[in-house]
Amino acid sequence: MSKEIVKFGKSPVFFDSFTRRPGPVKTNMHYCPGCGHGILHKLLAEAIADRGIQEKVMLVAPVGCAVMAYYYFNCGCISVPHGRAPAVGTGIARVAPDKMVISYQGDGDLAAIGFNEFIQAANRGEKMSVFFVNNSNYGMTGGQMAPTTLPGQKTTTTPYGRNVEVDGYPMKVCELLNSLDVPVYIERCALTSTANIQKARKSIGKALDNLRDRKGFSFVELLCACPINLRKSAADMNKFIDEEMTKYYPLGCFRDRSAESESKPLPPPPIHDPETVRSLLYPKKLDIGVAHTFRNESKLFDRELRLKMAGFGGQGILSLGIMLANMAKLRNFNVSWLPSYGPEQRGGSANCSVIVSRNKIGSPIIDSSCDLLIAISQTALDKFKDEVVPGSVLIYDSSTMTLPPLPEGVIICGVNASEIALKLGNAKCANSVLLGALAAVLKKNNILEGGDKADFDKVFNEAVFESFSSKPEVIELNRLAFVEGEKAVNA
Amino acid sequence: MEYNNRVLLVGNEAAVYGALLAGCDSYFGYPITPASEVAQEAALLFPRLKRVFIQAESEIGAINMVIGASAMGKRAMTASSGLGISLKQEGVSYLAMYELPAVIADITRSGPGLGNIGPEQSDYFQLTKGGGHGGYHCPVFAPDSAQEMCDMTYAAFDIAEKYRTPVYIMADGVIGQIMETVTLPEPRPPRKDSPWSIAGKREDDGTPNYFTTLYLEHSELEQIRLRLEAKYKEIEKNEQRSVAYKLDDAELVLCAFGVSARVALRAVDVLRSQGVKAGLLRPQTVWPFPKDALRGTLKTAKAFLSVEMNCGQMIDDVKLAIDCSRPVHLVSRCSGNIPSVAEIVARAQEVMKEVTK
Known part of the structure; x- marks a missing residue:
């Protein structure tokens, strides 16, 4: 087993060496060449480090290509059942309100099997930030149709192209989310050109600021490359995102109430002191009843x-x-x-x-x-x-x-x-x-x-x-x- | 101030008192008959102690919230009934593999499908044989009264934490709905957060803790599975619980849990008055099944009678426990019907006639 330690200006939120990753390779991530996850991981790790919140962050990893995020992120982490990250995140956020929950999800995970967990957590205004990778297909399982697959797009389960009569239209998650009252921040970015990546960096930063400041639910969708499954070169992949995907998924900010939203105070700590618990749970002794030795005399009661x-x-x-x-x-x-x-x-x-x-x-x-x-x-x-x-x-x-x-x-x-x-x-x-x-x-x-x-x-x-x-x-x-x-x- | 620790509680409410007094930090619920009173009582009492109550969007949501709370090292609980537990099983499989503690109450109703809201004990297989995918076990308590609903929920948190495993409370609808006098246990003193929570650090390399269920290397996963199996063996050895009634000289051993056991107990008295040496073994844990106690009856037992509110599930465990060395018979009612004392007595008399022929 190699023990290479690599430091090329990596965010301290990444491990120096990915020793949790099985197999001989400890320096690289498992993502395919050109994959958007690598870029998003980097942006996220840098944004966490910039805010000094590494010790507070609890990262919830999905099922999908990012299932192994705990190989890389040097923070509390749990890899959860498919689609359930916002529900697990809810559990974490509610019992440990001083922690900062990040839910990292792909499009099959969030928009298909886990849409209910996602939209309900958003509607409860959970104090968490969700980063949503939209690469228009199920990556890990081999490029099947996702809710986000474009009309006509060929995947391994739409070999003739997505037929909207059969499969419906692409799911626009930002737009759906924007119909709810409570989310604080909703933005869609693309991880393509340098300019777009810089915009994404800002959005990710804002979502983490909101998380740190307990403002509420923030959501950033990132249109990402999946060149292997989409069988495209890096250049064609970016072109596809910038020209085809953005037709259905326009970039931009759908909602930003970060500035006017107030920081929510931490809830009071739970009561575990036995005397207080007793006073709140046990009924008060009323001046009624009889001594515990009392027995009614009638034979009936025998x-x-x-x-x-x-x-x-x-x-x-x-x-x-x-x-x-x-x-x-x-x-x-x-x-x-x-x-x-x-x-x-x-x-x-x-x-x-x-x-x-x-x-x-x-x-x-x-x-x-x-x-x-x-x-x-x-x-x-x-x-x-x-x-x-x-x-x-x-x-x-x-x-x-x-x-x-x-x-x-x-x-x-x-x-x-x-x-x-x-x-x-x-x-x-x-x-x-x-x-x-x-x-x-x-x-x-x-x-x-x-x-x-x-x-x-x-x-x-x-x-x-x-x-x-x-x-x-x-x-x-x-x-x-x-x-x-x-x-x-x-x- | 003086308090009264003897109260009248419905079984479902008693479970919530047991949880709170055991120091449960969080409850995640979803409405379903006949378990709804658990969520309702939790909604009333958890906020009173500034602890967490959330009505989840679904059974799936609820069990995953339990995963999150437990991963933070906090005590977490959920409850449902049969069909809702089916939905939770994905999460329970993960909990078993993460080795995270949790307490799950199943207030069982009739099935399959929607069935009806009458009491049944047909989740026996689901809860004792794993339930979800992948091959795991959870300790399963089977209370027979409101008092045991309270006491077993209270104890379940300790068992869950000791072995780092999800633990079930399996109570038929009668035990959930019955109101009885309950003596409340003492509140547990505050406990420290568990060192294994994802807010803590690993002992080996000082990196933050993490939980996963994914082990791509076959030999690594096999090691983990063997470790789990060893833990299950340990639980089987240490945690069998049962109550014996008139078993010392019993020639006919009745075996029943939950409300069936209370009816069977009366049947034992009737049989004794008719000259049949009957006794009752009431499992308080159905996994681990109280094999040792059941085997102990073989000195005098000529036959066994499993009394169940399903079409016969525990009877398999009875047969296995005694290696089919005696005839094992069944009295069963289902779909909301409860076996009557007369039915049990009649079947028992038939069995004894057969055996002594």
């Missing part, structure tokens, strides 16, 4: 309780389940709440299963017997009536539903929940009416024993307080509804 609530979407049936789950949690039980609903957000059938247990909860699914069914639609009751067994409690809305035949020994309670709620002025508090009814049934039948009778009302109040702690009027309404539900059953 086994796993399986509760089902069913109705149709929009009735609040899922919230009813959550309220019961909350009440159980506040009394040191383990709970699970599992919703089941159709694809409709409203009006379809909806039900949820709540399991309450002192031990780890087994199956969260109720597919046979349940201890409690609260059904507030006829369909729901008909669907789940077989899960009601002797000893189960059934609560239903008696104003709208009729009872199907049920086994003996079911404790049945009809309550006019929706009507009572409406009388109280808010249909939404029907859930609390139902829970009030449940309280009455459990007490009347001595399913709740001793102190648990009063505790049920207490834990309901605590759960309502926890759920609506910022809305005192809602708390009051629900407490009232609970009392009305209890009264209705006892009447």
Whole structure:
């Protein structure tokens, strides 16, 4: 392996020796003679060095001829999946806003397979600069048609020339990008004559200034030579770019808001201090609940309780389940709440299963017997009536539903929940009416024993307080509804 | 100020708490049922801690943003469901080859194609057998509760970093949607940026770090592949996790993960009450598959029953683990249906009749 070190006024952003390149050649780049990538690499490496930002630059290399950019650039670098450079760049820029992301992409990579990643990153105004090599074909894979191939141009996949009826017209990326609100700088240059290369040098510099100063998204398209795949001499290649390509891809600046764009400040650093994290994530301890040693005395609670609530979407049936789950949690039980609903957000059938247990909860699914069914639609009751067994409690809305035949020994309670709620002025508090009814049934039948009778009302109040702690009027309404539900059953 | 660390959370939300408490710096999401609550909760909570949340343009965009964040040495996460994970697989293959850590939650639904939004466990093959191109493995956690959604996501970041590999959380839609009491773990103290990030320097020659997956020299790539394989062997050796239930004298060993395992556990109790010596092995990691624990049951096991919500995928691993030395049967439901206790018990009784004949 040779160890040549070459210094011919190279930018310090290039390695002195390309030791990352496999094989014996460590002094040259892998690009073909006359290729535009070499020129762009040089301009970019010089512009980075001129600005003293080498330590900050994170270079994202595409799939295509520039896939091996990390052989040459002496800066942080990642070679990424085809077309995804702006998405990877987004990840880098967002978690490390003090770094400067350069996305280097070819025309297949950016304008075909990766156009979405590109245009979306641009539209988010990511703080990155994208350099786009347009050489009118897929270079690395052997000269196939690119989105940028000119009409009539022969490539290995357009052997008869690009037929616009079949393949469409060349993609004008600068023009497309210029329809977005947020990009700061958009320019198209050509790496042909010395004059054009000098213009490109300025554009690249401006894009890097914007990057350094956190101005926003900058984009420079460079019409580049690919003499090997286009089977042209260097002179013919430049002529093709200057005379043919520029017809579709006019050179010039499409947008330059660099001067008037303000530098965006760095976002605040992420919070990782455990005490602050705790204060921002953990709920504050409210003055409710019971000591962790508390156990409800009723025998009922010695086994796993399986509760089902069913109705149709929009009735609040899922919230009813959550309220019961909350009440159980506040009394040191383990709970699970599992919703089941159709694809409709409203009006379809909806039900949820709540399991309450002192031990780890087994199956969260109720597919046979349940201890409690609260059904507030006829369909729901008909669907789940077989899960009601002797000893189960059934609560239903008696104003709208009729009872199907049920086994003996079911404790049945009809309550006019929706009507009572409406009388109280808010249909939404029907859930609390139902829970009030449940309280009455459990007490009347001595399913709740001793102190648990009063505790049920207490834990309901605590759960309502926890759920609506910022809305005192809602708390009051629900407490009232609970009392009305209890009264209705006892009447 | 006093805080309450015992909360009611939906499984999908619990994963986000696990991630944040593990010190996750960034979340990149895309909406999909039944995983959307992960992105929604992340959108709510990541900014509260001044951490990064981005809704990506696509699943592909999201996984590539994860690549970028991880390459900077930061903890990164994304989540999706089956078909979205299919889209992410290109990026996961790259992550495996870069040897970059990442955590990916798959809240599985029914397939193939769009299937439906009901719970299924049919991503088992996709996640445990590589998934994308090129031959790699990712550790796959299979939580069975909201608590494990939190705990396993929390642990996944450490495993991902320890082995520098993407790690999956595979939870069926039920586990994603279920709300349960969760005890939150303690927040991780701030961690130093990883030395291998592209902001750092290489140990060998002091040049900036870089990541690539391209190795044009065959022998160089082969060396790297062998290194990866050695790492996978190491993970297989160290990271098998499972929970045993009544296995000590079990003649019939049920094997199930996720919500199927919770139904199977009840089935074991019913079978025991009917005089069948049944037990359950619940894999908490499905890759590495808990082979050692399963082999441990061979002392008493006469037959195995794989309970799955797909058309039979894990059953292959059960057979391999025990070298097909016992009959292995299947109870399977799919397309959003969940096997019932009665179905499992009935099949188990048939199997035992067959074995004891």
